Amino acid sequence: LININRTMLKAAKVPVVELSYGRGETVYERGTLPQFVYAVEKGTLYRFRSAPRKRRAILQFLFPGDGFGYEIRRRHLDTVQALTNAKVLAASRDALLAAAASDPRLSSLLFSCAATAATAAEEKAVMLGAKTATERVARFLLEMEARLSTGGVIDLPMRRHQIAEHLGLTTATISRVISAFGRKKIIQVRGLQQRQIVIQDKQRLQGLTSDAFDLDSASILKPRKNVKGRRVTGFARD
Amino acid sequence: LININRTMLKAAKVPVVELSYGRGETVYERGTLPQFVYAVEKGTLYRFRSAPRKRRAILQFLFPGDGFGYEIRRRHLDTVQALTNAKVLAASRDALLAAAASDPRLSSLLFSCAATAATAAEEKAVMLGAKTATERVARFLLEMEARLSTGGVIDLPMRRHQIAEHLGLTTATISRVISAFGRKKIIQVRGLQQRQIVIQDKQRLQGLTSDAFDLDSASILKPRKNVKGRRVTGFARD
DNA sequence: CGTGTAGTTGATGCTCCTCAATTTTTGTGG
DNA sequence: CCACAAAAATTGAGGAGCATCAACTACACG
Numbered sequence: 001l002i003n004i005n006r007t008m009l010k011a012a013k014v015p016v017v018e019l020s021y022g023r024g025e026t027v028y029e030r031g032t033l034p035q036f037v038y039a040v041e042k043g044t045l046y047r048f049r050s051a052p053r054k055r056r057a058i059l060q061f062l063f064p065g066d067g068f069g070y071e072i073r074r075r076h077l078d079t080v081q082a083l084t085n086a087k088v089l090a091a092s093r094d095a096l097l098a099a100a101a102s103d104p105r106l107s108s109l110l111f112s113c114a115a116t117a118a119t120a121a122e123e124k125a126v127m128l129g130a131k132t133a134t135e136r137v138a139r140f141l142l143e144m145e146a147r148l149s150t151g152g153v154i155d156l157p158m159r160r161h162q163i164a165e166h167l168g169l170t171t172a173t174i175s176r177v178i179s180a181f182g183r184k185k186i187i188q189v190r191g192l193q194q195r196q197i198v199i200q201d202k203q204r205l206q207g208l209t210s211d212a213f214d215l216d217s218a219s220i221l222k223p224r225k226n227v228k229g230r231r232v233t234g235f236a237r238d
Numbered sequence: 239l240i241n242i243n244r245t246m247l248k249a250a251k252v253p254v255v256e257l258s259y260g261r262g263e264t265v266y267e268r269g270t271l272p273q274f275v276y277a278v279e280k281g282t283l284y285r286f287r288s289a290p291r292k293r294r295a296i297l298q299f300l301f302p303g304d305g306f307g308y309e310i311r312r313r314h315l316d317t318v319q320a321l322t323n324a325k326v327l328a329a330s331r332d333a334l335l336a337a338a339a340s341d342p343r344l345s346s347l348l349f350s351c352a353a354t355a356a357t358a359a360e361e362k363a364v365m366l367g368a369k370t371a372t373e374r375v376a377r378f379l380l381e382m383e384a385r386l387s388t389g390g391v392i393d394l395p396m397r398r399h400q401i402a403e404h405l406g407l408t409t410a411t412i413s414r415v416i417s418a419f420g421r422k423k424i425i426q427v428r429g430l431q432q433r434q435i436v437i438q439d440k441q442r443l444q445g446l447t448s449d450a451f452d453l454d455s456a457s458i459l460k461p462r463k464n465v466k467g468r469r470v471t472g473f474a475r476d
Numbered sequence: 477c478g479t480g481t482a483g484t485t486g487a488t489g490c491t492c493c494t495c496a497a498t499t500t501t502t503g504t505g506g
Numbered sequence: 507c508c509a510c511a512a513a514a515a516t517t518g519a520g521g522a523g524c525a526t527c528a529a530c531t532a533c534a535c536g
Contacts, residue, residue, distance in 0.1 A: 049364060051448065057367040059360060071360070072353035097349065101342030108335050110345075114352035115310035121359035122297060122309065126287060128366035129295040129406045131525085133492065160515065168367045173492060175516055192501075194515070369493085371524070398483065408525060413484055430533080431482060477536105484531075493522075501514070506507105 004116065005039035005067030006089065008109040014095040021045070021082035028069075030079045036090040037069045037113075043086025044157040047078045048165070058166040060120065061158065063147050069093070070117040084157050128168055130209075136167045137177040138208040141187065145199055154197040181205075242354065243277035243305030244327065246347040252333040259283070259320035266307075268317045274328040275307045275351075281324025282395040285316045286403070296404040298358065299396065301385050307331070308355040322395050366406055368447075374405045375415040376446040379425065383437055392435040419443075 009016050018041065021027060027038070027045065045062040059078060062068055068080060069090075100107040130136050140163065144154050156163075160178075161171045178194070181187045186205055188198040199205060247254050256279065259265060265276070265283065283300040297316060300306055306318060307328075338345040368374050378401065382392050394401075398416075399409045416432070419425045424443055426436040437443060 057364055059363060070353050071357045072350055073357065077357075097346050098342070100345050100349075104336070104339030107338050107345045107348075111335065111338075111348055111352055112310055114349055114356060115308050118352060118356035118359055119309045119311065119315075121356050121363055125297060125359055125363040125366055126295055128363055131406065131491090168369065170493060171515075172494085172517080176492090179516070194500095369523095409483080410485080410526080411524060413482095414524095417484070432484090479535090481534080482532085484529105486527105486529080488526085490525080491523090494520085495518105497516105497518080499514100499516070501512100503512075504510085506509080 003065040004109065005113050006041070006065055008067075008106065008113055009037070009039050009089050009091050011109065012091060012096055012099050012106050013103070014091050014099050016089050016091045019088050019090055021086050021088070023082060023084055025082050027080040027082070027088065028076055030076055032076050034069060034071070034073065034076050035093060037067065037093050037096055038080075039067045039089045040064050041087040041089055044083040045080055045086050045088070046083050046158070046162065046166075047080050049078050056165050057168070058162060059124065061166065067113050067117065070114045083162075133167075133169050133173050133177050134180075134208055136169065137163075137174065137181070138205050140167060141181075141197065141199065142202075142205060142209065144197075145202075149199075152198055154199070155191075156195045156197060241303040242347065243351050244279070244303055246305075246344065246351055247275070247277050247327050247329050249347070250329060250334055250337050250344050251341070252329050252337050254327050254329045257326050257328055259324045259326070261320055261322055263320050265318040265320070265326065266314055268314055270314050272307060272309070272311065272314050273331060275305065275331050275334055276318075277305045277327045278302050279325040279327055282321040283318055283324050283326070284321050284396070284400065284404075285318050287316050294403050295406070296400060297362065299404065305351050305355065308352045321400075371405075371407050371411050371415050372418075372446055374407065375401075375412065375419070376443050378405060379419075379435065379437065380440075380443060380447065382435075383440075387437075390436055392437070393429075394433045394435060397431075 019027075021043075028034075028036075030049070040062050042064055045068075046058050047060045047062065047068060048056050048058045050056045060066075060068075061083070062080070071077070096106075096110060100110050127136060127139050130139065141154070144156060148154060148157075158166075160174045164171045164174045167174070178187070178189060178197075182189045184204075186199075186201045188200055190196050190198070257265075259281075266272075266274075268287070278300050280302055283306075284296050285298045285300065285306060286294050286296045288294045298304075298306075299321070300318070309315070334344075334348060338348050365374060365377050368377065379392070382394060386392060386395075396404075398412045402409045402412045405412070416425070416427060416435075420427045422442075424437070424439045426438055428434050428436070
């Protein structure tokens, strides 16, 4: 299911090129003509839109198996850049559609891929609907764990600033929340630039994603301050 | 472009049923099996996900020409309900895919529809990325104008509460921002339940969507209070 | 004419942004 | 390998913006 994009491109009887990108290099840019459909082979990339005053919105981080370039417009609205050294497969969109015309299986796969892209975008919208920073970061960490944890360790390829642009928050807030999670022993942060994360109490983290009202979300950011009037749970202690 | 979904369903050589729904009736529910692909014929519907503690996220309002049911999962993750009396076209997903196998044109259309759904979801994510309530509401009004204005009048089919659930805000905030827009003569609000809106100064509204820093966004919600230190523009007056 | 629902508006407090200082890490050249 | 500069991350103080709670108005409907 997760490698459906890669599978599709390889199954199609169309020429597929493998492209390599170095850190920071651009795959395609906003305003260019969308000609290809891509699938990540190796490394991490990210898609973003830039708003006027140097505000950027990172729509998606792309990991091996992820597809991109499915959006249909006359021009690309977004830009894709490599976050680390990366390899991607690319196939001509027209060729794919032509091949799909004679191959029912491919046609179905193509539809699935586009539909998957839609679901992913919607998932992101739901995440941004989460009101508190605590909730967003918790969701993000769990998603990253699912995508790129190896041996219980999440090796984040992105900076705090990029996480912030992805979640609609600021670097400072991301840092505060992650530090608080660490203090609460929900996660353990380590490694260069604090980019390695181990989830120690997954259940508590999951509890924070759905509804922070049961827990004392204020205590995450200001653990010392006593909160009056609110329900107090075991979360506040420690 | 906008009626691509309807066009596709009608062009396909598959049985298409027309279904009617009364206000508040459900088209499909979270957890059910996704069997159909739909297109709105008449009326307005909306898609939402409900979070644990009676928090709902409205993913999308559906107007004539819009398609839905393209997300691919084993179960529906969302629920679709009619906001007004509505008619929708429905075709079996399997039948569509089968027909697409022998019809290249249909195959391409199907892909386009799914891709359009992806773009729409992303657009929503970008909107939620907007930090201020002013910006979100401005975007929303402009989108509604594009979708359902007739003779310069936007006839909103949804309540304030539903706008709030769509934008990730509260009813109170929506009301405050809309009132402020009215006071500033950017829009004119009228009709039963203040559901009719006329955009009087589209340019100013558009200015608020992209970057609220040029304008004094604080003055929207607290027009009386003098703001110190910030750039003051023509927007603050009046 | 009361009851219920939707919308508006005010007061207050929490959350996160902003600005800024400090520490840690990265990268560069001697 | 160390010294230095530049960048990233952390942390603190203060304030802006929205949620929350609640009072109030307007209108629909039985």
